[in-house]
Amino acid sequence: MxxxxxxxxxxxxxxxxxxxxxxxxxxxxxxxxxxxxxxxxxxxxxxxxxxxxxxGAPNAQDVSFAQGMIPHHQQALEMAELAADRASSAEVKDLASRIEKAQDPEIKTMSGWLTSWGEDVPTSSDSTAESMPGMDHSDGSAMPGMMDGSDMDELEKASGTDFDTMFLTMMIEHHEGAVDMATTEKTKGKYGPATSLADDIITAQTAEISEMNKLLGKS
Structure with missing residues (x-):
């Protein structure tokens, strides 16, 4: 049991x-x-x-960069559009087409940033240096590389090889200005996507400056 x-x-x-x-x-x-x-x-x-x-949260430099680079790009597009029926060189036409394809999306991107930040978005009417007095920089100068109204009128009236030379000369100056602006953004900006775009602009436009100098017969 x-x-x-x-x-x-x-x-x-x-x-x-x-x-x-x-x-x-x-x-x-x-x-x-x-x-x-x-x-x-x-x-x-x-x-x-x-x-x-x-x-990173955008700072004043990020806002200034976007508000300055948008009209800067818009003027580059205006110049590039003229090449379609005025340039005589296939290389110039190809370069102008690539500038349009690269910079138009960048304008949309920067416009989106400004809208999301509650900041003013520049319009196409702002795309001359004359319409943006003291727009950017601490020294009070006009945006680097921007053409004034008379420069744009002269380019619009040109054609053939004269247009090619004028376009390349002006666009080199324009690109150098954009590189300067982008370099400032990389140094002083805080918003990651903006400083990344600035780096892309420096890389792409520095390469195009070299290309345009070669087309002008400069090494």
Whole structure:
């Protein structure tokens, strides 16, 4: 009789141990899944926060860069559009086309930034130096590389090889101004996408300056 009770008690203890072990295992799995899910959510949130921190809040220089570079690009587009039916060189026409394809999307990007920041977005009517007195810089000068109204009128009246020479000469000066502006943004800007765009502008337009100098017969 005693042996029977002992066996029964052992069987109950074993069953209880198995049940407890299973419960602990299940709890561990749930905890693991929950922890994994929480870790994943935390990681995602951290990534998002990290991206925001990397972008940085825009400062006055970022706003100035976008508000200055938009009309600067718009004037470059006006110049490039003239090349389609005035340039005689296929190389000049190709360069003008590439300038349009590169700078038009950049205008849209910078306009989007300014809108999201609650800042004024320059219009195409602002694309001459005369319409933007003291627009940018700490020394009070006009934006570097911008053509005035008479420069644009002269370019518009030119054609053939005269246009090619005038376009390349003016666009080199225009690009050099954009590189100066972008360099200032890289140094003083805080908004990551803006400083990244500035770096792209420096790289692309420096290469185009070299290309245009070669087309003018300069090394």
């Amino acid at each position: 005693r042996n029977t009770r002992t066996l029964t008690r052992r069987a109950v203890l074993v069953a209880a141990s198995v049940t407890a072990a299973l419960a602990l295992a299940a709890c561990g799995n749930d905890s693991g899944n929950s922890g994994s899910g929480h870790a994943g959510g935390h990681s995602s949130a951290s990534s998002s926060a990290s991206a925001d921190a990397t972008a």
